[in-house]
Amino acid sequence: MKRSSFSTPLRPALGLLRLVVALAFLLPLLWMLAASLYPPGVPLPATLRLLPQEPTLRNFARAHELLPLGRYSANSLLVVTLAVPLSLITASWAGLGMALLPRPRQRRWVIISLAVLMVPGVALWSTRFLIYRFLGWYGTVWALIAPAWMGSSPFFVLMFYRAFRRIPAAVYEAAILDGAGVLQLWARVAMPLARATTLAVALLTFALYWGDFISPLLYLNDDRSFTLPVALKLAEQMTRADWSLLMAVAVWAALPPVAFFLLLQPYFARRQPR
Amino acid sequence: MAESHLTGSGPIYRRFRLLLLPYAAGIVLLVVFPAAVSFALAFFHYDGLSPPRWAGMLNFILAYTDELFALSVQNSLALIILPVPMRVLGAFLVARLMLRGGRLLPWLRASIFLPTVLPGAAYALAWLWIFNPRFGPLNVALAAVGLDAPAWLVDPLWAKPALVLMSLWQIGEGFLVSLAALQDLPAELEDAARIDGAGPRALFFTVTLPLLAPILILLLFRDAILTFQESFTRILLTTEGGPYYATYTLPLFIHEQAFDLLSFGVASAALWVLYALTGLIVLSLYVIARQWNVGTTDETFVL
Numbered sequence: 001m002k003r004s005s006f007s008t009p010l011r012p013a014l015g016l017l018r019l020v021v022a023l024a025f026l027l028p029l030l031w032m033l034a035a036s037l038y039p040p041g042v043p044l045p046a047t048l049r050l051l052p053q054e055p056t057l058r059n060f061a062r063a064h065e066l067l068p069l070g071r072y073s074a075n076s077l078l079v080v081t082l083a084v085p086l087s088l089i090t091a092s093w094a095g096l097g098m099a100l101l102p103r104p105r106q107r108r109w110v111i112i113s114l115a116v117l118m119v120p121g122v123a124l125w126s127t128r129f130l131i132y133r134f135l136g137w138y139g140t141v142w143a144l145i146a147p148a149w150m151g152s153s154p155f156f157v158l159m160f161y162r163a164f165r166r167i168p169a170a171v172y173e174a175a176i177l178d179g180a181g182v183l184q185l186w187a188r189v190a191m192p193l194a195r196a197t198t199l200a201v202a203l204l205t206f207a208l209y210w211g212d213f214i215s216p217l218l219y220l221n222d223d224r225s226f227t228l229p230v231a232l233k234l235a236e237q238m239t240r241a242d243w244s245l246l247m248a249v250a251v252w253a254a255l256p257p258v259a260f261f262l263l264l265q266p267y268f269a270r271r272q273p274r
Numbered sequence: 275m276a277e278s279h280l281t282g283s284g285p286i287y288r289r290f291r292l293l294l295l296p297y298a299a300g301i302v303l304l305v306v307f308p309a310a311v312s313f314a315l316a317f318f319h320y321d322g323l324s325p326p327r328w329a330g331m332l333n334f335i336l337a338y339t340d341e342l343f344a345l346s347v348q349n350s351l352a353l354i355i356l357p358v359p360m361r362v363l364g365a366f367l368v369a370r371l372m373l374r375g376g377r378l379l380p381w382l383r384a385s386i387f388l389p390t391v392l393p394g395a396a397y398a399l400a401w402l403w404i405f406n407p408r409f410g411p412l413n414v415a416l417a418a419v420g421l422d423a424p425a426w427l428v429d430p431l432w433a434k435p436a437l438v439l440m441s442l443w444q445i446g447e448g449f450l451v452s453l454a455a456l457q458d459l460p461a462e463l464e465d466a467a468r469i470d471g472a473g474p475r476a477l478f479f480t481v482t483l484p485l486l487a488p489i490l491i492l493l494l495f496r497d498a499i500l501t502f503q504e505s506f507t508r509i510l511l512t513t514e515g516g517p518y519y520a521t522y523t524l525p526l527f528i529h530e531q532a533f534d535l536l537s538f539g540v541a542s543a544a545l546w547v548l549y550a551l552t553g554l555i556v557l558s559l560y561v562i563a564r565q566w567n568v569g570t571t572d573e574t575f576v577l
Contacts, residue, residue, distance in 0.1 A: 018375055021368060022382040025389060028443055031411045032400035044409050090296045097293030109294070111563050115556045116305055118495055121503045122525045123548050126532040126541050127308035127315070130322065150300020155447070157297060182289050203391070211393030213507045218533065229507075232395040236402070236511060243403050254396040261391045265384050 032254075036060075036247035044243055059248035066238060066245065069252060071224065072231040075141075076210055076256075079227055083145040083152070083209045088202055091151030095160025096190050100172065110161070113154035125218055132219055143219035144212065144227070152208060156201045163197035164190055199264055207257045228253040313549065316542035323536075333543035337531075343544055345519055346527040349434070353505055353523060357438040358497045362490060365448030370478075372449075373456050383453070390446025394504060398511035401440040402427070405512075427513050430520040437508060437521060441501070448493050455489045456482070488566040495555045502548070524548065 030050065037055040038044055040062055063069055098109045128146075129138070137143040151157045167190065175189045191198065213229035220226060226234075235249040316333050318326035337343050372383050389397065404412045405426035413423040426436040459482065467481045506525040509515060515522035524544065532541035 014371070015376060018371055018382050019378075021371060022385040025443060026385045028397075028400050028404060028440075029389060029392070031404055032396075035403055035411075047414065090300070093293040094297030097290055097297070100287070100290040100293075107563070111560060112301070114492065114559055114563070116301055118499050118552055118555050118559065119305055119309065120499045120548055120552060122506070122528055123312065123545050123552070124305065124308045125528065126538050127312040128304065129532070130311070130538070131303075131308060133322075147300070147304060150297050150304060182292060185290075186293065207391040207393075211395065213393070213395045213510075214503070229393050229395040232393070232399055233511060236399060243406070243409070246399060247403055250396040250399040254392045257391040257393065258388065261384070261388065265380065268380065268384075 029254075029258075032247050033251055035243055036251045038244040040242075040244055059244045060252060062245055063235070063248045063252060067231055067235060067249070069228075069231065069249070072226055072228050073252075075225055076227040076229075078141060079144050079212075080206055080209045082141065083148040084202060084205045086145065087148035087152040087156070087205045088198065090149060091156040091201060091205075092160045092191060092194070092198070093186065094151050094157040095162075096164050096186055098157070098161045099164035099167075106161075106165075110158070113158055113161075117154045121214070125214070129218055138219055139221045139225065141225070144215045145209070148205075148209075152205055156205065159197055159201055160194065163194040167193050196268070199267060203257075203261055203264055206260055210257050309549075312538075312542045312545055314542075315538055316546060318539050320538040321536040322538060326539075329539055333537075333539040334546070336537075337540050337543040340527075342519070342522065343527055346522050346524045347547060349520070349522055350502065350524040352434060353437060353521075354498050354501050357441055358494060358501055360438070361442060361445050361497055361501075362448055362493045364442060365445040365493070366452045366486075366490060368445070369449050369452035369456055370482075372453065386449055387446040389443040390449075392444075394507040395511055397444065398440070398508045401436075401508075402512050405436055405440075428517055430518045433513055433517060433520040437505065437512070440508065441505070444504070448497065451489065451493060452486070455486050459485060488562055491562060492559070495559065499552070499555070 034050050034052070035044060036059050037057070038052045038059075039054065039056050040058055098106055101109065132138045132143040132146070135142075137146065147153070171189060171193070172185065175185050180189065211229060212227070213233075216225075216227045216230045217233075220230070232249060232253055235246055239246045239249075315326070317329055317331075319329045319333075320326040368386055372379065372386065375382065392400075404410050407413055407423070407425040407428065410426075412426075416423040424432040426432050463481055463485070464477060467477050472480065502523075502525060505523060506529070509521050509523060509526065513521045515526050524547070528541045528544055531537045531544065
């Protein structure tokens with residue numbers, strides 16, 4: 001059921017426009033990548049040419065000499081390994097819990113979730129800092145992954161809610177009649193039917209924690225426990241004007257979420273729009 | 275329409291509510307409680323070490339007479355009023371453009387979303403390079419077509435537009451939500467309008483846009499709030515509030531008060547501006563949710 005609201009002579013022009021827009025969105029990333037491949041030590045030439053004549057990976061080796069990037073990467077990896085599975089569990093629980101409520105209550109939870117979504121993080125910085133210090137989480141990885149206990153963001157909860165609400169009630173009822181408990185219903189019925197949503201939320205959660213710059217800045221005190229985003233700030237202060245080196249550090253930090261996204265992309269692409 | 279609305283009752287149905295427990299507890303412990311405490315801290319002297327002492331309205335006077343505070347509010351508003359509608363409208367238009375297409379479509383959509391999965395700090399550094407006045411690719415390109423390029427982030431006049439420009443590439447969330455909303459529009463509606471003789475433009479303005487208005491308003495609110503915080507990362511990695519305080523925003527003021535000067539009271543007093551804004555948004559949200567039945571029907575789904 002292909003249909004288009006545009007008349008046929010416009011189609012090729014639209015296709016071209018789509019391509020141009022997509023390339024425009026890639027351009028900043030390409031510029032960043034290209035700069036990181038220039039040979040170290042020489043100032044970058046002011047030319048329009050995107051790639052250097054002899055692309056080199058030497059800047060990445062230099063970046064690891066400049067900063068303990070291995071340690072910072074390991075710290076970041078620890079954060080996402082703890083936060084992403086935990087957050088997926090709590091977000092999907094909340095989404096399922098909402099979807100199984102009677103209608104008026106569903107709406108109340110949607111409004112609560114939207115309201116929480118509107119609370120600016122800035123408003124919570126200083127008191128979260130005091131709470132984490134009180135709990136002994138200040139300076140530990142727990143301060144970084146604390147939001148995972150509530151599904152990280154109401155946005156993710158609402159994504160799961162939307163997916164679970166599309167499953168017909170009869171499916172849930174049948175499982176309950178078969179004697180399924182709460183956790184069985186979640187693990188055997190709901191989650192397998194929301195695989196695409198789970199993957200999408202997993203990716204967004206990964207990107208959220210991997211890229212979190214503010215929490216380590218506020219809640220960590222020991223530079224040995226820093227994560228990659230804070231390392232980027234350090235690199236910026238240490239490499240003034242050595243652009244190819246700085247871009248290598250940035251590319252290093254950006255690679256995992258981009259790779260994760262591109263790995264999942266074929267799976268998203270297979271999803272047919274309704 | 276399939277509705278997953280259970281009709282049964284009894285202990286098993288009540289147990290499902292336990293699934294909401296971590297979420298509800300998290301909202302109380304990590305959002306409501308911290309917000310309430312910082313709301314109250316505005317009336318105390320507190321340095322995070324010695325016990326809080328009553329300060330009355332002093333923190334408000336200290337914050338609201340601070341020139342930097344006034345400047346930070348102005349700068350924050352300037353960085354919200356223009357760019358937020360631009361971002362939401364941009365995300366929506368790109369989603370409309372990418373609604374249908376050929377075999378490449380999934381990859382084109384992926385490239386729209388790609389800048390959004392980048393860590394905020396890495397993204398900001400990329401733009402620090404792009405905006406470099408002499409060697410940065412943007413000015414090299416502008417010079418190649420004969421344009422006189424500004425110094426962007428180091429020019430007090432151009433620093434804000436530069437921050438706005440760099441924020442326009444990270445619109446993945448709005449893009450995804452708009453795309454899902456457009457895909458969920460009932461096809462019959464558009465067909466009926468077309469049979470009535472509506473052209474593509476009339477169709478867009480009289481059918482598509484009004485139906486998606488609640489979603490777009492939600493996105494506007496969400497983006498306004500998010501911009502506060504996301505701009506902090508970008509600013510700290512590019513301009514650090516400069517040049518000449520041109521990009522000094524409210525989060526920077528609060529960060530400085532709380533974490534550099536340890537005046538949690540003054541920081542909280544400054545936050546009251548944010549709470550007023552949030553309260554206003556949540557109130558309008560409630561009105562919108564009531565009027566449009568957000569979250570109750572399957573046609574106007576939420577997010």
